[in-house]
Amino acid sequence: MISKIKSLKLAALAFATVIAGGAVADTIKIAGWGAKSGPLRSFGVNSEAIIKAAIDRVNENGGVKLADGSMAKMSYDYYDSACNAEQGIAIARKVASETNALIGIGPTCSGVAAASFGVFQKKVGDSSDTGLQMPLLTDTAVRNGLAKISQWTFRNTPNEPDMYDKLFAWIAKTNPEIKTIYGGTETNQGHSAGTYSKVIVQAAVRHGFEWVNGPIDEVSGKIGSGFKNVLSSSSNWLMEDTNFSVQARAFKKSGADLFIVSSHPFTTCGFLKELSRMKGMPKMMVGLTSSSSAEVMKGCPKQAEGMIIPTSFAPITAAAKEVAALAAANGGSADLHSAAAWENVMIIKDVIEAVGITGDPSKVKEERAKMRDGLEALETTEGLIGKVTRVQDEGEALKPFVFVHAKNGNWEVLHDPRK
Amino acid sequence: MSVGFIDILQSLIDGILFGSIYALIGLGFTLIFGAMEKLNMAYAASSIGGAYVGLGLATLFSLPLFLVFLIGPVAAGLISILVYLVSFRLIPSTNHLGSLMASIGALFFIDEVIIHETQGSPLTFPELGIFAEAYFMFGDLGFRGDLIFIMIFGLISMGVIIYLLYYTRLGLATRAVSQQNVAARLCGIPIHTINISTFVLAGILGGFAGCMAAASVGVISPLLTIPITIKGLIAAVIGGLGSIRGAIIAGLMIGGVENFFLLVRGVNERDIYVFLLLFVFLVLRPNGLFGNEINRD
Numbered sequence: 026m027i028s029k030i031k032s033l034k035l036a037a038l039a040f041a042t043v044i045a046g047g048a049v050a051d052t053i054k055i056a057g058w059g060a061k062s063g064p065l066r067s068f069g070v071n072s073e074a075i076i077k078a079a080i081d082r083v084n085e086n087g088g089v090k091l092a093d094g095s096m097a098k099m100s101y102d103y104y105d106s107a108c109n110a111e112q113g114i115a116i117a118r119k120v121a122s123e124t125n126a127l128i129g130i131g132p133t134c135s136g137v138a139a140a141s142f143g144v145f146q147k148k149v150g151d152s153s154d155t156g157l158q159m160p161l162l163t164d165t166a167v168r169n170g171l172a173k174i175s176q177w178t179f180r181n182t183p184n185e186p187d188m189y190d191k192l193f194a195w196i197a198k199t200n201p202e203i204k205t206i207y208g209g210t211e212t213n214q215g216h217s218a219g220t221y222s223k224v225i226v227q228a229a230v231r232h233g234f235e236w237v238n239g240p241i242d243e244v245s246g247k248i249g250s251g252f253k254n255v256l257s258s259s260s261n262w263l264m265e266d267t268n269f270s271v272q273a274r275a276f277k278k279s280g281a282d283l284f285i286v287s288s289h290p291f292t293t294c295g296f297l298k299e300l301s302r303m304k305g306m307p308k309m310m311v312g313l314t315s316s317s318s319a320e321v322m323k324g325c326p327k328q329a330e331g332m333i334i335p336t337s338f339a340p341i342t343a344a345a346k347e348v349a350a351l352a353a354a355n356g357g358s359a360d361l362h363s364a365a366a367w368e369n370v371m372i373i374k375d376v377i378e379a380v381g382i383t384g385d386p387s388k389v390k391e392e393r394a395k396m397r398d399g400l401e402a403l404e405t406t407e408g409l410i411g412k413v414t415r416v417q418d419e420g421e422a423l424k425p426f427v428f429v430h431a432k433n434g435n436w437e438v439l440h441d442p443r444k
Numbered sequence: 445m446s447v448g449f450i451d452i453l454q455s456l457i458d459g460i461l462f463g464s465i466y467a468l469i470g471l472g473f474t475l476i477f478g479a480m481e482k483l484n485m486a487y488a489a490s491s492i493g494g495a496y497v498g499l500g501l502a503t504l505f506s507l508p509l510f511l512v513f514l515i516g517p518v519a520a521g522l523i524s525i526l527v528y529l530v531s532f533r534l535i536p537s538t539n540h541l542g543s544l545m546a547s548i549g550a551l552f553f554i555d556e557v558i559i560h561e562t563q564g565s566p567l568t569f570p571e572l573g574i575f576a577e578a579y580f581m582f583g584d585l586g587f588r589g590d591l592i593f594i595m596i597f598g599l600i601s602m603g604v605i606i607y608l609l610y611y612t613r614l615g616l617a618t619r620a621v622s623q624q625n626v627a628a629r630l631c632g633i634p635i636h637t638i639n640i641s642t643f644v645l646a647g648i649l650g651g652f653a654g655c656m657a658a659a660s661v662g663v664i665s666p667l668l669t670i671p672i673t674i675k676g677l678i679a680a681v682i683g684g685l686g687s688i689r690g691a692i693i694a695g696l697m698i699g700g701v702e703n704f705f706l707l708v709r710g711v712n713e714r715d716i717y718v719f720l721l722l723f724v725f726l727v728l729r730p731n732g733l734f735g736n737e738i739n740r741d
Contacts, residue, residue, distance in 0.1 A: 066564030265667040270458035291566040295661035
């Protein structure tokens, strides 16, 4: 009886030692956040579904190897930032200061990313800067150049300037009959309008395509040049609009060879239906990366037929096909945004194993710094459709991508620029 | 891009046709205001909610999609009853602000329920069959078949409601409740039943408008709720709260004004002019186009 009590005391002491620190953890926590409410809720739902699938996969394979060689399971909490900057900032602060999460994944919206990256410490080791010191690896927010806001923020998002540059180079080469362009965007959606005016139109101009009404002032083809003039020269709408008659008529009247439609699925379909009704379809259409989704194929497959979009995700490899199936099984869908969440979990696992993490809650600050250094040191990572090159000094990624087009109700690969 | 006379005319035609949806929603606002002298801010949300329920049930039970246009209005009528019970029936009739705030709460509640049930994703909505693709050309001017259908429906609705209000016992009772609540009660008119009837009637109308709004773009999204609420409310105010023909005419007018300024000033300024129109009416003609006289200090 006495020996039993002794054993129990020893066990309790060992447990207390582990709890008190100096021991390894059996669970490594990560935090995710994205829009799980509001009109862009599907983005957060898709990301969470894929984070869950990826963590399940890691745990099924034994977990993640810690510094002492033991294995720990991974777990996650997912928070709703609702595409709201204040909410995103509050979550970043909460996760960094009140949880033991080693690293974050998120957010969904570029506006939230732009605001919340600003509360992280800008330069590592700057003692005068009391900003958050937790690494963050973004899966979705795609607006150009956000990661450089802080040395703690990294992104595994596609590089749209590169994608559209290659796309228009390819179009110019393979479709010499396409000369003129015209377009429009959702002006109250940061990604749609920003990418349209600063990236897509510029890429087209750079490769010799002409704006249908003559050159736009200050637009040289350089990223961001004269972007306000691009917007004022275009026929635009708002994200919540349902009537596109004026815009569709302007597109039709322009008579351009190529239309650029830079919007998310809801208005993309509404606009294309109006254009189709007016029999105003052009020779070629280019869309926004975010529109290469299942929603467009459900909403307006006939009208979107032929639309070309560059995307960093397509089920063209066994791994990508598997992730697409797992996403569906978890109540989400895999697209260029959410599929990055899978890659992020795998990157995090690899970095944990490479830098030697103990998971000891008392060392969370130190280990977050180790994770940051580990992420910064990465030169390449394994992506679902190919190797991803890290732009180390900017915290950004150069992801492989393909050009897809809408064909018979599906997004099919039209061209792989790597070939 | 240069704007010609035909462009202006076409934008006005398109806008007026699309304004039919604002007119139908404005009609609902005005009906409820006419009966109770209270604004039901959750009206457009109930309408969109009904369209969602219609779509959900049709999908769940694999029903023919045209039934969405029947189930949706009925569901909107039922949602309207709920809104009446929680935002009006349970709140003292003299507490106008309380009902207004409760209905704003109901608006956001319905919107959030929709967002959570659909994950906020736009859903494909059945189009109006042969009307959806129909596009009629008269010279250089084009007319959308589905919007013509909606406009005709709006005008028929107006006729039916005027008939119900002025030529039936229900209408007589509704007008009595509207004009002198206490006297109507003393005459034995069941005012809550009359109010519920008004909500159901407005709800059915709104449900149809919600289905039409979604059908006109082929998708339904929670993003529709707030703009339709605002434009419908403006239609009701400009038309004159309580005026049926006013709501219809103002709804069509708002559609035209909105599209005209979209053409000439662009999307970012479009709504400024619609709100300016509202402001002008509130200052210069506070009783709207056809509303009852509102005394000013």
